[in-house]
Amino acid sequence: xxxxxxxxxxxxxxxxxxxxxxxxxxxxxxxxxxxxxxxxxxxxxxxxxxxxxxxxxxxxxxxxxxxxxxxxxxxxxxxxxxxxxxxxxxxxxxxxxxxxxxxxxxxxxxxxxxxxxxxxxxxxxxxxxxxxxxxxxxxxxxxxxxxxxxxxxxxxxxxxxxxxxxxxxxxxxxxxxxxxxxxxxxxxxxxxxxxxxxxxxxxxxxxxxxxxxxxxxxxxxxxxxxxxxxxxxxxxxxxxxxxxxxxxxxx
Amino acid sequence: xxxxxxxxxxxxxxxxxxxxxxxxxxxxxxxxxxxxxxxxxxxxxxxxxxxxxxxxxxxxxxxxxxxxxxxxxxxxxxxxxxxxxxxxxxxxxxxxxxxxxxxxxxxxxxxxxxxxxxxxxxxxxxxxxxxxxxxxxxxxxxxxxxxxxxxxxxxxxxxxxxxxxxxxxxxxxxxxxxxxxxxxxxxxxxxxxxxxxxxxxxxxxxxxxxxxxxxxxxxxxxxxxxxxxxxxxxxxxxxxxxxxxxxxxxxxxxxxxxxxxxxxxxxxxxxxxxxxxx
Ligand SMILES: Nc1ncnc2c1ncn2[C@@H]1O[C@H](COP(=O)(O)OP(=O)(O)O)[C@@H](O)[C@H]1O
Ligand SMILES: [Mg+2]
Numbered sequence: 001x002x003x004x005x006x007x008x009x010x011x012x013x014x015x016x017x018x019x020x021x022x023x024x025x026x027x028x029x030x031x032x033x034x035x036x037x038x039x040x041x042x043x044x045x046x047x048x049x050x051x052x053x054x055x056x057x058x059x060x061x062x063x064x065x066x067x068x069x070x071x072x073x074x075x076x077x078x079x080x081x082x083x084x085x086x087x088x089x090x091x092x093x094x095x096x097x098x099x100x101x102x103x104x105x106x107x108x109x110x111x112x113x114x115x116x117x118x119x120x121x122x123x124x125x126x127x128x129x130x131x132x133x134x135x136x137x138x139x140x141x142x143x144x145x146x147x148x149x150x151x152x153x154x155x156x157x158x159x160x161x162x163x164x165x166x167x168x169x170x171x172x173x174x175x176x177x178x179x180x181x182x183x184x185x186x187x188x189x190x191x192x193x194x195x196x197x198x199x200x201x202x203x204x205x206x207x208x209x210x211x212x213x214x215x216x217x218x219x220x221x222x223x224x225x226x227x228x229x230x231x232x233x234x235x236x237x238x239x240x241x242x243x244x245x246x247x248x249x250x251x
Numbered sequence: 252x253x254x255x256x257x258x259x260x261x262x263x264x265x266x267x268x269x270x271x272x273x274x275x276x277x278x279x280x281x282x283x284x285x286x287x288x289x290x291x292x293x294x295x296x297x298x299x300x301x302x303x304x305x306x307x308x309x310x311x312x313x314x315x316x317x318x319x320x321x322x323x324x325x326x327x328x329x330x331x332x333x334x335x336x337x338x339x340x341x342x343x344x345x346x347x348x349x350x351x352x353x354x355x356x357x358x359x360x361x362x363x364x365x366x367x368x369x370x371x372x373x374x375x376x377x378x379x380x381x382x383x384x385x386x387x388x389x390x391x392x393x394x395x396x397x398x399x400x401x402x403x404x405x406x407x408x409x410x411x412x413x414x415x416x417x418x419x420x421x422x423x424x425x426x427x428x429x430x431x432x433x434x435x436x437x438x439x440x441x442x443x444x445x446x447x448x449x450x451x452x453x454x455x456x457x458x459x460x461x462x463x464x465x466x467x468x469x470x471x472x473x474x475x476x477x478x479x480x481x482x483x484x485x486x487x488x489x490x491x492x493x494x495x496x497x498x499x500x501x502x503x504x505x506x507x508x509x510x511x512x513x514x515x516x517x518x519x520x521x522x523x524x525x526x527x528x529x
Contacts, residue, residue: 068419070416070419072415072416075412075413075415077412078284078286082463082466083408083412083467084468087408087468088412091405095406095408095420096405096409096420097405097406098402098406099402126467127467
């Protein structure tokens with residue numbers, strides 16, 4: 001196994017408020033890691049640290065490669081923005097460069113291939129702003145991966161998707177993880193859609209993180225301790241479900 | 252129409268109008284994509300200050316427009332906050348003060364000068380009154396504007412789509428935004444020369460908004476906006492020239508009226524066709 005990114009003892013404070021408190025975890029090659037935490041737990045802050053947009057007050061971040069593929073939490077693209085799916089993917093190759101770019105067959109082929117591998121070939125020429133949430137996620141994933149980064153980070157990609165599209169995106173990401181040997185860190189406030197596919201979990205609460213396999217972490221006692229609130233992990237017809245509250249009836 | 256193309260003022264107007272149409276098409280598409288049409292309006296209003304000040308100082312109003320436009324665009328981006336709404340509030344505050352000052356300067360212009368043209372030139376444009384040397388100056392500024400957009404094209408497009416995506420890729424998002432707003436300032440100076448400060452946003456935004464209804468590609472939208480702007484500007488110049496003997500005053504109607512009317516009708520037509528096509 002080779003480690004693609006490792007956080008060690010990372011602290012981040014905003015003003016007097018400590019948002020991350022000694023957070024440590026790592027993501028390996030070909031590993032799908034879910035970053036789970038309630039709203040405001042610090043998931044986006046962790047991504048900003050991983051992307052190098054925010055320096056931690058303490059602790060270290062070590063990367064295998066500089067380049068990280070990123071799908072931000074909220075990307076709002078106006079329906080009339082003159083940007084086709086393929087244009088957004090092409091910006092993933094060299095969108096940060098100044099100056100003119102000559103059209104080339106090789107890059108067009110690369111964009112087509114990328115669109116194909118995320119199942120977005122069908123709407124390659126549609127305006128991104130007119131696509132559905134799930135379709136936009138596919139295009140954003142293609143944008144993030146077209147430069148072949150070793151690590152893909154996705155900030156709550158399921159937040160605005162219906163259940164079916166959510167599952168499709170998770171399946172797509174799981175497939176890309178194995179096919180490309182990609183390391184994936186994907187955040188969610190609800191982990192249900194991730195349970196069948198993620199290799200490991202990083203749980204975030206009260207600024208602290210617990211990391212381990214789903215079997216080690218997705219347990220009633222561990223999660224209750226983490227949330228500081230009683231939650232139960234149930235198995236419904238082979239699907240693991242996490243429910244919260246005192247009034248849960250378990251037969 | 253005889254003598255139309257022989258007339259020097261007409262040639263100057265056609266050349267200056269063409270330069271302006273092209274740069275405002277190119278810059279205008281990004282103004283629309285970035286939702287900054289309010290900034291375009293603000294820069295037009297503030298240009299009034301520069302134009303009226305330049306008149307008082309006996310300088311070509313173009314340089315008044317450019318000076319104020321570039322400085323103010325920079326200030327707006329620097330003092331504005333990142334979020335769109337906050338930025339627009341900051342713009343609004345600067346605006347009120349500047350318009351008050353412009354009114355005062357225009358008042359001085361008309362009371363201290365024997366020529367009565369200041370107000371009309373600044374507010375409604377002055378293409379026929381532009382000197383031949385204005386053409387190379389405007390062409391230089393226009394070329395700089397187009398070149399500027401070409402240079403920042405990809406980082407600007409990416410940060411317009413998502414500042415988060417852009418900064419994660421190492422784009423200096425704020426510097427790019429600042430640079431672009433300065434380009435908008437320069438462009439509005441040129442459109443102010445053609446149609447005056449009041450209508451300058453219409454020439455900046457109208458053709459771009461129209462072209463964006465017609466194409467999905469940013470480059471094609473820019474070319475389309477430039478062509479629409481060019482047709483409107485040149486047709487405006489011809490009509491203004493032809494209206495020399497029209498009522499009520501038997502003096503030519505202003506170019507700005509025709510330009511903006513053509514831009515508006517084109518937009519309406521395209522919008523109707525686009526709706527029907529859906
Ligand atoms: N730039 C900032 N300045 C001040 N507080 C911030 C900033 N960014 C995030 N926070 C705070 O840090 C906490 C964690 O935020 P975030 O990482 O966005 O959470 P999540 O993504 O898990 O919902 C929140 O309480 C948020 O208000
Ligand atoms: Mg977040």
